[in-house]
Amino acid sequence: MTEITIRRPDDWHLHLRDGAMLEGVIGDTSRHFGRAIIMPNLVPPVVTTADARAYRDRIVKAIPAGDRFEPLMTLYLTEHTSADDVEEGKKSGLITAVKLYPAGATTNSHGGVRDMDKAMPVLERMAKIGLPLCVHGEVTTPEVDIFDREAVFIETVLDPLRKRLPELKVTMEHVTTQDGVDYIRAAEKNLAGSITTHHLIINRNAILVGGIKPHYYCLPVAKREHHRVALRKAATSGDARFFLGTDSAPHIDPLKECGCGCAGIYTSINTMSCLAHVFEEDGALDRLEAFASLNGPAWYGLSPNAETITLIKRDEPVAFPKKIETGAGPVTVFDPMFPLHWDVA
Numbered sequence: 243m244t245e246i247t248i249r250r251p252d253d254w255h256l257h258l259r260d261g262a263m264l265e266g267v268i269g270d271t272s273r274h275f276g277r278a279i280i281m282p283n284l285v286p287p288v289v290t291t292a293d294a295r296a297y298r299d300r301i302v303k304a305i306p307a308g309d310r311f312e313p314l315m316t317l318y319l320t321e322h323t324s325a326d327d328v329e330e331g332k333k334s335g336l337i338t339a340v341k342l343y344p345a346g347a348t349t350n351s352h353g354g355v356r357d358m359d360k361a362m363p364v365l366e367r368m369a370k371i372g373l374p375l376c377v378h379g380e381v382t383t384p385e386v387d388i389f390d391r392e393a394v395f396i397e398t399v400l401d402p403l404r405k406r407l408p409e410l411k412v413t414m415e416h417v418t419t420q421d422g423v424d425y426i427r428a429a430e431k432n433l434a435g436s437i438t439t440h441h442l443i444i445n446r447n448a449i450l451v452g453g454i455k456p457h458y459y460c461l462p463v464a465k466r467e468h469h470r471v472a473l474r475k476a477a478t479s480g481d482a483r484f485f486l487g488t489d490s491a492p493h494i495d496p497l498k499e500c501g502c503g504c505a506g507i508y509t510s511i512n513t514m515s516c517l518a519h520v521f522e523e524d525g526a527l528d529r530l531e532a533f534a535s536l537n538g539p540a541w542y543g544l545s546p547n548a549e550t551i552t553l554i555k556r557d558e559p560v561a562f563p564k565k566i567e568t569g570a571g572p573v574t575v576f577d578p579m580f581p582l583h584w585d586v587a
């Protein structure tokens with residue numbers, strides 16, 4: 243097959259940042275994607291419905307003329323979040339989900355949750371009103387090895403939470419392990435998972451073999467090869483509980499190429515080309531649409547996009563820039579380490 247037409251995809255986990263960075267990156271998403279769930283980990287974070295409304299306005303202003311793109315807003319859960327404000331945000335149609343960052347787990351997460359008990363009133367309200375919780379699923383306990391943090395989170399935080407609140411809809415974001423895939427598959431209801439582009443392509447060797455490669459460092463960190471294979475199987479299976487969340491997370495190069503580099507990989511610009519390659523390699527091109535365009539909206543109770551996009555396989559590799567220039571500084575683009583022949587028409 244050299245051409246495939248699918249419903250326009252959505253990105254169920256995206257970092258757009260703010261200001262000059264927002265302006266520099268948004269076009270790479272709005273060119274291909276109809277909607278995206280926008281992560282709230284700005285500095286300061288998007289905590290209230292009023293914050294989210296103001297941030298949404300800034301995003302909408304930055305969308306390039308001619309692109310049709312809908313940002314789906316989230317709130318950053320803190321120990322002081324008001325359940326009434328969250329409910330108000332959902333009722334007004336502005337808020338699609340609330341995001342749980344365990345304090346210290348990832349970029350700009352220090353204002354997140356330390357004690358889950360303190361978040362229970364909000365979580366109970368969310369269960370009642372059917373508002374999903376998006377979860378960065380890693381523990382931050384220093385004793386737990388960084389490669390085990392997702393598995394330990396499932397056992398010690400997520401599973402107890404789901405037993406306590408079975409009616410709460412939970413999205414396990416950027417699943418990186420076989421453990422995560424198995425846990426989602428075993429759930430009877432109210433659990434789904436997003437998978438990033440890069441975790442389908444790299445394992446932890448990409449970060450460490452032949453020298454330290456900061457542009458392959460993200461959180462949750464890429465794991466062993468067998469975990470990557472489990473993610474590929476889940477993504478290409480057609481199982482409605484798995485869908486695309488790129489976690490495209492731009493940081494300027496000086497903040498990644500330094501003594502303590504930031505976590506995050508920038509994939510918005512070449513995600514669809516990477517995914518077509520991956521799905522073709524696994525003989526599953528016919529399931530790309532489910533993963534990128536159908537399963538996500540179904541989980542969030544939305545219709546798929548009405549428009550379509552066409553992917554074409556070119557004889558020559560498609561040229562993507564090594565980095566994009568933004569008003570905030572240069573951002574290196576994810577290099578899948580193989581040539582990309584699939585192009586969005």
Ligand SMILES: NC(=O)N[C@@H](CC(=O)O)C(=O)O
Binds near residue numbers: 348349461489506
């Ligand atoms: N994925 C990342 O490595 N980084 C994200 C935060 C996150 O999604 O955990 C970021 O905001 O930079």
Ligand SMILES: [Zn+2]
Binds near residue numbers: 416461
């Ligand atoms: Zn995260």
Ligand SMILES: [Zn+2]
Binds near residue numbers: 255256257281489491
């Ligand atoms: Zn993220």
